[in-house]
Amino acid sequence: MDVSGSSVIVTGAASGLGAATAKRFAEAGASVFGLDLQQSIDKASAVPGVTLVPTDVTDEGQVVAAVAAAAEAGPLRVAVNCAGIGTAGRILSKKGPHSLDLYKTIINVNLVGTFNVLRLAADQMSKQDTADEQGTRGLIVNTASVAAFEGQIGQIAYAASKGGVHAMTICAARDLAQFGIRVNTIAPGTINTPMLAGVTDEFKKTLEAGIPFPQRLGEPQEYAQLAFFLAEHDYINGETIRMDGALRMAPR
Secondary structure, eight states, X not given: OOOTTSEEEEETTTSHHHHHHHXXXXXXXXEEXXXXXXXXXXXXXXXXXXXXXXXXXXXXXXXXXXXXXHHHHSOEEEEEEOOOOOOXXXXXXXXXXXXXXXXXXXXXIIIIHHHHHHHHHHHHHHTSOOSSTTOOOEEEEEEOOGGGTSOOTTBHHHHHHHHHHXXXXXXXXXXXXXXXXXXXXXXXXXXXXXXXXXXXXHHHHHHHHTOSSSOSOBOHHHXXXXXXXXXHOTTOOSOEEEESTTOOOOOO
């Protein structure tokens, strides 16, 4: 699918995976609308072709407005869900049982927020003309994590949210097939994003040592490359693709 002249939505676009992905699609000639919270946008650098839109992905009205704005710039062909949060917490700790509010918050952003953007972007795509002779209307790429498959100690909420994203993939692809909309998910391993900015070089080396090959952290640009590849490859659908250097997470 050629994205030039079309519009693309990327959530979590102010930094990390989202910022790299927004830049990649903009370089390909798409009008990119990057959805993120205002406090994150305030810290972001301007990127040609990327319009940052203050949006809470869990808010229906805000996402409806963002999708409408994107559709005005050109047919909405791609939506990439990168927005997400993660906070460590064991089911039981010295402080007592895991906070229910914290669990709900992580599920709400990572899983419900992803579904909210998926459903509203798909609704817009379904109303547009097809992009080719096989009836393609669009692509939605979601972000899970290797934690969806090997959740570590203290990742109960995060793993559950990302496991849900993975589980949605084949269902969404089947639901939306009749409209010519593909759905795929990327499950990254340990990526060198701002979430790791506060850790020491020694700890980063420890993380790298657990990755079979290449024995290094992944880069946001590699996620962006894969998301763009999924837009170009019309026959990959309903798939969760691990991007992790063959990493299989240990219990801790």
